[in-house]
Amino acid sequence: MCAEIGQVRGGTTCTVLTVKASRSPIPGSVSSKRSSCTPGPRLCEPPIMSAPGVLSFTQQGWEQVLAKVRWALVYLDAACAESLHWGCGSTRLLEAVGGPACHLREFEPAAVGGGAEQPKAVFVLSCLLKGRTVETLRDIICRSHFQYCVVVTAVNHAVHLTANHVPAAAAAELEGQPVFEQLEEKLCEWMGNMNYTAEVLHVPLLFAPVAPHLALTPAFASLFPLLPQDVRLLNSARPDKRRLASLNEVDASALPPELLLQIRCLVSGLSSLCEHLGVREECFAVGSLSRIIAADLANYGPAKNRRKTATGRASVVFVDRTLDLTGAVGHHGDNLLEKIISALPQLPGHTNDVMVNMVELTALQNEEKNQSMVAPGCLAQSNDPAARALWEALLSTKHKEAVMEVRRHLVEAASRENLPIKMSMGRVTPGQLMSYIQLFKNNLKALVNHCGLLQLGLATVQTLKHPQTAKWDNFLAFERLLLQSIGESTMSVVLNQLLPMIKPLNQRTDDDYSPAELLILLIYIYSVSGEFTVDKDLGEAEEKVKKALAQVFCEESEFCPLLQKITGCDSSIKLTFPKSKIAADELFASLRDIAGARNLMKQFKSVYVPGNHTHQACYKPLLKQVVEEIFNPERSDPVDIEHMSSGLTDLLKTGFSMFMKVSRPHPSDHPLLILFVVGGVTVSEAKMIKDLVPSLKPGTQVIVLSTRLLKPLNIPELLFATDRLHPDLGF
Numbered sequence: 001m002c003a004e005i006g007q008v009r010g011g012t013t014c015t016v017l018t019v020k021a022s023r024s025p026i027p028g029s030v031s032s033k034r035s036s037c038t039p040g041p042r043l044c045e046p047p048i049m050s051a052p053g054v055l056s057f058t059q060q061g062w063e064q065v066l067a068k069v070r071w072a073l074v075y076l077d078a079a080c081a082e083s084l085h086w087g088c089g090s091t092r093l094l095e096a097v098g099g100p101a102c103h104l105r106e107f108e109p110a111a112v113g114g115g116a117e118q119p120k121a122v123f124v125l126s127c128l129l130k131g132r133t134v135e136t137l138r139d140i141i142c143r144s145h146f147q148y149c150v151v152v153t154a155v156n157h158a159v160h161l162t163a164n165h166v167p168a169a170a171a172a173e174l175e176g177q178p179v180f181e182q183l184e185e186k187l188c189e190w191m192g193n194m195n196y197t198a199e200v201l202h203v204p205l206l207f208a209p210v211a212p213h214l215a216l217t218p219a220f221a222s223l224f225p226l227l228p229q230d231v232r233l234l235n236s237a238r239p240d241k242r243r244l245a246s247l248n249e250v251d252a253s254a255l256p257p258e259l260l261l262q263i264r265c266l267v268s269g270l271s272s273l274c275e276h277l278g279v280r281e282e283c284f285a286v287g288s289l290s291r292i293i294a295a296d297l298a299n300y301g302p303a304k305n306r307r308k309t310a311t312g313r314a315s316v317v318f319v320d321r322t323l324d325l326t327g328a329v330g331h332h333g334d335n336l337l338e339k340i341i342s343a344l345p346q347l348p349g350h351t352n353d354v355m356v357n358m359v360e361l362t363a364l365q366n367e368e369k370n371q372s373m374v375a376p377g378c379l380a381q382s383n384d385p386a387a388r389a390l391w392e393a394l395l396s397t398k399h400k401e402a403v404m405e406v407r408r409h410l411v412e413a414a415s416r417e418n419l420p421i422k423m424s425m426g427r428v429t430p431g432q433l434m435s436y437i438q439l440f441k442n443n444l445k446a447l448v449n450h451c452g453l454l455q456l457g458l459a460t461v462q463t464l465k466h467p468q469t470a471k472w473d474n475f476l477a478f479e480r481l482l483l484q485s486i487g488e489s490t491m492s493v494v495l496n497q498l499l500p501m502i503k504p505l506n507q508r509t510d511d512d513y514s515p516a517e518l519l520i521l522l523i524y525i526y527s528v529s530g531e532f533t534v535d536k537d538l539g540e541a542e543e544k545v546k547k548a549l550a551q552v553f554c555e556e557s558e559f560c561p562l563l564q565k566i567t568g569c570d571s572s573i574k575l576t577f578p579k580s581k582i583a584a585d586e587l588f589a590s591l592r593d594i595a596g597a598r599n600l601m602k603q604f605k606s607v608y609v610p611g612n613h614t615h616q617a618c619y620k621p622l623l624k625q626v627v628e629e630i631f632n633p634e635r636s637d638p639v640d641i642e643h644m645s646s647g648l649t650d651l652l653k654t655g656f657s658m659f660m661k662v663s664r665p666h667p668s669d670h671p672l673l674i675l676f677v678v679g680g681v682t683v684s685e686a687k688m689i690k691d692l693v694p695s696l697k698p699g700t701q702v703i704v705l706s707t708r709l710l711k712p713l714n715i716p717e718l719l720f721a722t723d724r725l726h727p728d729l730g731f
Contacts, residue, residue, distance in 0.1 A: 054207050054215040054703060057276040058087035061203045065124055066096040068150045068199075072120040075107040075140065078349045079126035079219035080154065085353065086208040086216075089382040106349070109136050113144035120148040126205065126219040128155050128163050128265065129183055131731020141190040148197040149187045154205040154219065158302045159268045163261055168301060206269030207705075208352060210380075211395050214686045214704045220266050221351040221708040222727060224679045224718045225289040225320035226250065227593040230725055247288040248600050252296065255725070262727045267296045270316070270676075270705075271303045279672060280310040282665045283644040286604065286626055287320025290678050291642060294318045298646035307646075314672035315665075317630070317641065321679025322597045324607050324622035325527040325719070329520045329712045331475040332619065333684025336402035337394045340379070340459050341683070342711040343466040352709040353378045356459045360434070361441050377455030386413070387452025394456070396687050403428045406460045410436040413453055417446040430464040433457060467510055474511060475712075479524060483617045487610045491532045492541035494525060499541075502548040504555040515552055516562050519587070519716040526595040528619060530606050542588055549587070550580035562713075565721035590719055598622075603629070603639045623677070623685050624692065630667045631696035641667055673702045680714060681706035 062084060074097060076084065084093060090104065097103045105111050107123060109132075114121055121144065127133055129151065141149060153160075160179040161171040180200035187198035207215040226247060234254055235243050244250055252260060274281050285294035297303075297316065321328060344354035356377030359366045364373065381387035386409065393405045407428050414421040419439040424432060437457050440446045447454070463469055485494055498521060503512050513521065522545075532538070553563060556572045567583045569575040598605050604625055611617035629638050643665050667673065675689060686704045693702040708714065 055209040072122045077107040080124045082218040122150045126154045150199045204272035225322040279312040279314040280307040284317040290318035294644040298644040313670040315667040316674045340463045343468040381452035384452030413450045492537035495541040526591040546584040550584045553580045677706040680708040680710035
């Protein structure tokens with residue numbers, strides 16, 4: 001986002017195209033005296049809401065930041081930039097800073113420092129203030145002329161104490177915030193004068209609120225549930241301890257410290273959200289990593305006092321993504337937004353937004369060399385009510401209705417601006433939408449008034465014309481065929497059907513599958529099939545597919561980042577067939593793990609519904625099964641939805657319930673359900689949950705949280721090319 005802002009401020013045309021209009025007055029200057037993080041003036045006014053939600057939580061956090069940034073250089077890391085992008089918009093921050101120049105910079109080692117005329121800096125960071133982060137702070141400050149530094153961290157002080165190995169008992173007796181206070185002294189030392197002003201404070205900037213019912217955690221986009229192969233790695237790292245037999249036996253004590261600390265950072269933010277919502281939460285889990293996260297939240301020390309005074313109640317249910325990767329890589333979701341996210345290039349530095357080519361609204365020719373001259377558009381329209389309304393409609397409607405909704409919004413906007421629109425009924429085409437968008441091209445006032453809507457319109461046009469959208473239907477046809485085959489054929493037969501589709505580069509057409517797309521198909525096959533019989537025929541079929549894949553890898557002209565990580569080579573020139581075959585063997589070890597991911601479940605053992613004489617075989621999402629089970633009136637004690645005790649009282653209650661009539665907590669007990677999918681969620685899944693919950697229990701509010709918004713190509717990256725056990729925390 002920082003790069004985008006830099007481009008936006010570079011010229012009038014780009015400003016019109018990418019800055020979301022906001023006419024809020026700029027508040028007065030903020031005192032530079034050291035203070036606590038008490039909110040200042042309401043710089044980022046949240047919409048009127050019937051109850052506090054994730055959007056108001058995020059905006060309240062940014063209010064505290066905006067109150068500090070007047071006339072400051074502001075450095076943001078990628079995750080906080082993404083939270084700002086969806087929560088308030090960069091325009092709000094620019095207005096709060098004031099001044100004619102752009103004062104936003106990306107927080108990185110090479111970031112430009114502040115000159116003599118820039119005495120104040122604000123650093124907004126999503127991570128722990130430790131290791132590389134502190135080194136980068138030092139380097140930027142030492143080459144600047146700052147006299148006043150504010151450092152905002154999204155991680156609270158209690159987690160900083162944990163990261164610095166302070167025992168919980170000792171931490172409880174500490175006065176003040178010693179980690180933050182020590183860093184304040186260091187900031188003054190780096191500024192070169194101990195009398196200069198330094199502040200370090202915690203503001204929980206955890207979420208990117210994509211919609212009222214859906215929010216994501218950009219700082220945890222790579223957090224992904226563990227697989228059986230990770231158990232083997234855990235065992236190899238603890239030779240002196242009892243061996244873990246399965247994922248069911250993995251608890252917090254078995255995890256590497258960096259993963260445990262990452263979980264604690266997430267839990268810290270979730271606890272702050274519950275505080276904002278005014279709820280005492282009951283924690284539940286489906287899956288092994290979810291169980292560890294839920295247990296950590298249930299027993300999180302700093303949350304005990306706020307739970308005593310909370311007036312509301314909520315159920316927080318964590319679900320492991322790996323229990324159902326079929327929905328993550330599948331193409332069943334009849335949703336335009338899923339296609340937009342899959343087809344258009346990712347916005348640099350972001351995990352949940354895309355670049356929209358805006359050249360069509362300029363005098364430039366729409367050629368590749370010109371696209372980098374104009375700042376890209378995007379999907380997030382946090383300060384444009386009309387565009388935000390269209391965005392939320394796209395989130396909750398099917399493809400055909402969504403395209404018609406885009407047309408309706410464009411026609412209404414053109415009519416309001418008295419543009420010479422020619423109405424046409426019937427099927428909506430990309431050309432028709434483009435003709436409406438072009439009406440705004442030479443009208444600067446109309447362009448400014450509706451730039452958010454035009455970005456969503458152009459995203460729609462570019463997606464409908466994209467070759468990837470045509471291939472979406474090919475994927476869908478294969479998946480439907482596969483669902484029918486699984487009930488009638490063995491796994492070896494299914495793999496043999498896939499074999500002719502694995503083609504080297506010199507034999508592929510645009511309709512054929514690239515190596516990364518073949519991996520998507522394989523993940524679909526193994527995830528939807530679930531547990532299967534391993535026999536000689538399967539071994540032979542897998543071996544044929546492995547060899548074909550290995551050969552395809554060797555003959556690629558260019559390696560995408562995914563293939564570079566999988567093979568360990570940056571190009572096929574350096575890749576030998578034996579090395580490629582080893583990579584293919586490792587892929588299939590992960591695929592076998594995915595097929596067995598639900599083995600430990602008692603109830604949620606399958607996402608495949610066999611066909612019969614009345615209906616075809618189909619896929620039933622695990623998330624749908626979980627929600628239906630939560631609100632099933634006949635199930636008093638869900639088998640696979642595990643309640644996590646939060647102390648002695650809960651343990652006693654659970655124990656007594658074995659031989660007395662004591663009701664154990666149930667996820668349907670409370671008026672608010674927070675469903676957190678660990679490892680990512682799709683647009684279709686979020687819509688399905690939002691629609692399903694009120695139909696099963698009217699009056700229940702649901703919030704869907706997840707680590708990221710998924711497109712099919714994200715899953716091979718998370719599954720085959722991510723170190724799940726050792727996240728990079730920067731130290």
